[in-house]
């Protein structure tokens with residue numbers, strides 16, 4: 096890092112993390128494990144104030160990027176992060192005293208039409224080209240894996256490396272793990288302004304050597320110099336992408352695997368079955384649209400019949416944080432010593448351990464991983480904006 100590298104040998108490095116979502120918490124744990132003194136600030140009164148608790152918890156490294164040619168760096172980061180998850184889950188479960196329902200059952204991708212069969216083929220070919228394990232399944236094989244399937248499924252794929260967790264349990268275990276590890280969790284602290292200088296002065300008077308911004312879809316705090324002059328982080332404003340989701344009671348004959356079609360996904364947990372999600376770019380409100388929820392349920396029930404009548408437990412909206420190029424911002428900002436871990440869009444849960452590893456390497460060793468180069472937070476800080484389409488609501492997985 097350019098400045099603030101006066102790491103004193105005698106006293107441990109002190110880092111403030113702003114944001115207690117999956118990204119901030121993963122970074123806090125990684126830093127603490129490597130001997131750093133860490134405090135986490137969050138505007139919420141308890142864990143779960145952000146979007147993480149509203150996520151489906153799929154760790155879909157293969158499904159999300161197998162066919163994405165334009166985002167190869169992200170595919171590599173996702174794959175690496177997926178490989179770090181088993182260890183992270185075990186660590187958080189051990190330190191946090193309970194399960195996060197980490198599952199390695201793999202994900203099914205299902206085709207219902209001729210066009211979707213073609214899509215499935217291209218996905219399988221892309222997996223093979225990238226060395227991602229994949230098996231093609233006939234309709235009969237699919238039904239053996241998921242006896243609740245209706246006759247709609249023509250064929251499918253098994254992506255054995257895709258995993259899942261329960262995000263609410265992950266947050267809960269992280270909270271316990273961090274407290275036990277000596278990380279200060281400061282709730283009810285909306286950090287609006289941080290004073291930079293030799294160290295960073297937080298609104299509660301605490302001083303830190305570095306600051307990590309992990310504020311999800313919210314605007315990051317402002318920074319001023321010791322004499323009050325504004326400091327520019329060069330970060331783009333977060334772009335909100337609203338997602339609505341439905342939770343159904345677990346019913347007999349319900350699905351056992353994560354299931355993707357082209358326009359809906361089903362993620363069964365022990366306490367409920369999640370069906371998602373809308374993708375509404377530019378929207379940051381929490382309103383639940385009953386028509387959108389009904390469409391999600393209908394699409395899921397076309398595939399797994401018992402979902403038509405399963406009682407609804409809850410429905411909600413969350414706001415995914417993204418960036419002008421839909422890739423995250425990971426690394427040092429234009430303010431030396433201030434590090435961003437933002438814009439993880441629809442895969443923040445999946446990408447959390449790799450993000451934490453990159454940020455910890457950078458803060459502690461000043462090392463920029465080759466994997467992180469494409470996610471430099473300063474890539475938009477040149478006056479030129481990468482255009483994005485402010486399209487309206489749509490259904491997507």
Ligand SMILES: Cc1cc2nc3c(=O)[nH]c(=O)nc-3n(C[C@H](O)[C@H](O)[C@H](O)COP(=O)(O)OP(=O)(O)OC[C@H]3O[C@@H](n4cnc5c(N)ncnc54)[C@H](O)[C@@H]3O)c2cc1C
Pocket residue numbers: 113114115116117118119136137138139143144145146147148149150151152153154155284285286287309310311312313314315316337338339340371372412413414415416436437438439440441442443444445446
């Ligand atoms: C419907 C839906 C389904 C999803 N499914 C998946 C999935 O299956 N797999 C997956 O990987 N991802 C999924 N996602 C995306 C995932 O939820 C996000 O990428 C991830 O949770 C982002 O984590 P975060 O820590 O950056 O943000 P958040 O969880 O939002 O945390 C940010 C925190 O910062 C705090 N904060 C903000 N500003 C301040 C401030 N100034 N001062 C103090 N605190 C502040 C907030 O209170 C919040 O707690 C889904 C999202 C949605 C909406």
